[in-house]
Amino acid sequence: MDQVTGRLEKPRQGWAGLWNISFGFFGIQIGFALQNANMSRVFQSLGASLDDLPALWVAAPLTGLLVQPIIGFMSDRTWLGRFGRRRPYFVAGALLAALSLLLMPLAPVLLAAAALLWMLDASLNISMEPFRAFVGDQLRRDQHTAGYAVQTAFIGAGAVIGSIFPYLLEHWGVSNVASGGAIPDTVKWSFWAGGTALFLAVMWTVFTTREYSPDEMRSFGEAQSHDLGDTRAALAGRSMLVPFAWGAAGGLVIALVPELGLEKEVYLLGALLVAYGALSAFAIAAAKRGRSSGMLGSLVGDFSGMPPVMKQLALVQFFSWSALFIMWINTTPVVALNFFGASDPDSATYQEAGNWVGVLFAVYNGVAAIAALLVLPALAKRIGKAKTHALCLAAGALGYASFFLLRDPQHLLLAEIGVGIAWASILAMPYAILASALPQAKLGTYMGLFNIFIVVPQLLVATVMGSIMKAFFPGEPIWTMAFAAGVMALAALATLRVREA
Structure with missing residues (x-):
């Protein structure tokens, strides 16, 4: 019991409890790592050009933009008795993701691979x-940093396995040659093994944890009311000029595409702005008439009325995830061309470079796993979460910048140390700061909406970066790392504005 408030407190979790709560993320990150390290390789093996990659990759952030706020809203309002609130979504997502990983290597054409990526x-x-949200549900506030650090360690460990598996398979005798538009056997077997591991890891968390019921959460002083009255009142007070401005901005972007000769993917960015303006207008109009627009109105209202610390972190997320997405799309072609001298995806040298990128990604994720447990909690306790995050992001900027200074592909391992430190902090610190500042009743919703600031920069990179590179640096993908270093440095500076609770 809390001696100040007199309320019951959640039991303090030991290492076994922290392990069980986050072990499922180990499997999820195996899936993400296989996707991040190999999808450009799969697309190019099936005939995609370097210029096509941003458009093909746009599936990933777009699905996150649509899915996460909806799932967060729904999981806040779910209670299926002994099955819990969040765990039903763990199971559904794991089943579908495992099926996708099993089918991906069998994709006969580029379009099928793109659909499976979605x-x-x-x-x-x-x-x-x-x-x-599960970490915030299960842990006391004074354990949030430790909880997200353990989750980050599992993310790093899962990503190491997912990233390095094709490299290991080649050394175990599995063919790594792709010819005639085929996907190498190393990639096929990695996806199949990854799908199995993902499902089993998520099931571990499902069967070893018990969620607190709504009554228990109320006894902890964490109300579970989902009254939409306040949200509707806030929406009713908003001006229609705001959604009109969003729609006008989207229309301007669409109009500028042919005028400036921008890539066709920029149309998607404009369409999303128009869609957000239209949805906002609908929600505001319904609120002004005293009617509820349900989930739509709640999401729009909560997005516009997000807590101050979430707004401060939004800018940090925008810059840091822009840098990460640039890295995920371009590292394979950068390493292949600038460090191995290969540009043909069908060549053995290119496939060798692809495997080395898997090793590099494994290293930065391994560094992240170690940093999450040994560096972040101690440093955050000493100087605070926000300053810790700023220092780690600065290390990431230096890692990206070093791509211009290094010449030997082996030396790129040094660059990945800085990237790994930044990655550890990106996965832990913003969520630790948020979980301690957000209302429990809307924790899933706000975590889902927070994903918008991860997705939007990825969409911007996917739609705009191709035009920039074609206009100023055609055939020189190494310059994408300069953009990554610059925006990561901006993320570090933006973190200094964050005022944590």
Whole structure:
């Protein structure tokens, strides 16, 4: 019991409890790592050009944009007795993601692979979003940093396995050659093994944890009311000029595409702005008439009325995830061309470079796992979560910048140390800060909405980066790392504005 408030407190979790709560993320991150390290390789093996990659990758952030806020809203309002609130979504997402990973290597054409990427990313998001809120549900506030650090360690460990598996399979004698548009056997077997591991890891968390019931949460002083009255009143007081401005901005973007000769993917960015303006207008109009627009109105209202610390972290997320997405899309072509001298995806040298990228990704994820447990909690306790995050992001910026200084592919391992430190903090610190500042009744909703600030920069990179590179640096993908270093440095500076609770 809390000696100040007199309320019951959640039991303090030991290492076994922290392990069980987050072990499912180990499997989810195996899926994400296989996707991040190999999808450009799969697309190019099936005939995609370097210029096509951003458009094909846009599936991943777009599905996250649509899925996570909806799943967060729904999981806040779910209670299926002994099955719980978040765990039903863990199971559904894991089943669909495992199926996607099993089918991906069998994709006969590029379009099928792109469709399966949509399904895979949507499924991973269905499981991942409730896991973020699950830590906040299960842990006391003074354990939030430790909880998200352990989750980050599992993310790093899962990503190491997913990233390095093709490299290991080649050394165990599995063919790594792709010819005639085929996907290498190393990638096929990695996806199949990854799908199995993902499902089993998520089931571990499902069967070893018990969620607190709504009555128990109320006894802890964490109300579970989902009254939409306040949200509707806030929406009713908003001006229609705001959604009109969003729609006008989207229309302007669409109009500028042919005028400036931008890539066709920019149309998607404009369409999303128009859609958000239209949905906001609908929700505001319904609220002004005293009617509820349900989930739509709640999401729009909560997004516009998010807590101040969430707004401060939004800018940090925008810059840091822009840098990460640039890295995920471009590392394979950068390493292949600038460090192995290969540009043909069918060549053995290119496939060798692809495997080395898997090793690099494994290293930064391994560094993240170690940093999450040994560095982040101690540093956050000493200087605070926000300053810890700023220092780690600065290390990531240095890691990206070093791609211009290094010449030997082996030396890129040094660059990945900085990237890994940043990655550890990106996965832990913003969520630890938020979980201690958000109302429990809307924890899933706000965690889902927070994903918007992860998705939007990825969409921006996917739609705009191709145009920038084609206009200024055609055939020189190494310059994408300069953009990554710059925006990661901006993320570090933006973190200094964050005022944690």
